[in-house]
Amino acid sequence: MNNKIQNDEITKLYENWLGVDSYIKFDEYLKEKPILSSLAVSTEVSSSVPTIESPVTTQVMPVIVSSNQAGPESMYSSLENLAIKVANCTDCKLCESRNKTAFGSGNTNRPKIMFIGEGPGIEEDRTGEPFVGPAGQLLFAAIEKGLLMKREDLYFANVIKCRPPEDRAPLAQELEACRKYIDAQINFIKPQLIVTLGAPAAKVICDIKEGITKVRGTWMEYKGIKVMPTIHPAYVLRNPPAKKDFWEDFKLVLKEVTK
Numbered sequence: 001m002n003n004k005i006q007n008d009e010i011t012k013l014y015e016n017w018l019g020v021d022s023y024i025k026f027d028e029y030l031k032e033k034p035i036l037s038s039l040a041v042s043t044e045v046s047s048s049v050p051t052i053e054s055p056v057t058t059q060v061m062p063v064i065v066s067s068n069q070a071g072p073e074s075m076y077s078s079l080e081n082l083a084i085k086v087a088n089c090t091d092c093k094l095c096e097s098r099n100k101t102a103f104g105s106g107n108t109n110r111p112k113i114m115f116i117g118e119g120p121g122i123e124e125d126r127t128g129e130p131f132v133g134p135a136g137q138l139l140f141a142a143i144e145k146g147l148l149m150k151r152e153d154l155y156f157a158n159v160i161k162c163r164p165p166e167d168r169a170p171l172a173q174e175l176e177a178c179r180k181y182i183d184a185q186i187n188f189i190k191p192q193l194i195v196t197l198g199a200p201a202a203k204v205i206c207d208i209k210e211g212i213t214k215v216r217g218t219w220m221e222y223k224g225i226k227v228m229p230t231i232h233p234a235y236v237l238r239n240p241p242a243k244k245d246f247w248e249d250f251k252l253v254l255k256e257v258t259k
């Protein structure tokens with residue numbers, strides 16, 4: 001998209017994106033997917049399907065983005081070397097149960113948007129790719145149908161690179177141990193915009209103290225890069241009406257990238 005998007009065009013895109021219902025078919029999808037189906041009726045909270053107020057909220061230690069921190073250039077010679085370092089990382093206990101680290105994927109050359117989520121689920125742990133599960137499907141549908149962008153033009157990563165056992169919420173010390181990698185990734189990739197998905201990613205990247213419902217839809221900043229915190233697509237899958245908020249935030253992103 002090269003030109004400014006007018007309001008009526010945004011409305012049209014919204015209606016188009018509402019077609020995600022037919023693309024994903026939420027009801028049928030929940031019936032077909034036993035894991036999601038059980039989550040839909042469960043009152044238990046899983047980290048791979050975060051609630052709007054993720055249980056990790058109370059566990060995350062404050063994150064200080066310090067300009068005095070050593071930059072990734074001083075620690076890693078390239079993005080490829082960083083990925084190798086992550087694949088061999090044993091800096092927290094999550095290394096003991098992982099199959100594969102999910103480092104990141106997509107356009108590494110200053111993409112318009114870098115999406116940052118929480119951590120790998122079962123599919124990501126199996127494949128080593130982020131966002132390959134149901135939440136990823138919804139995210140890609142929103143990107144392609146709503147933002148009219150190609151996923152391969154953007155970049156995708158998580159703040160945690162190894163799957164927590166049984167998809168529990170990542171602990172504060174795990175987020176702290178892993179955050180050096182997402183910091184370095186952002187520095188190498190230099191995205192034009194960042195969109196964080198869910199509370200843990202917003203806490204790590206934006207150092208927010210409030211819940212995600214308070215801050216979603218508000219532009220923030222990470223080392224000079226604009227950041228839009230929004231809810232996690234996994235939450236939207238469990239709570240389809242939440243896609244309105246999800247899309248409202250996407251509209252702000254759309255306006256920003258088409259300025």
Ligand code: SF4
Pocket residue numbers: 086089090091092093094095101160161162174177178
């Ligand atoms: S989660 Fe991050 S810090 Fe922990 S072992 Fe995996 S890569 Fe290392």
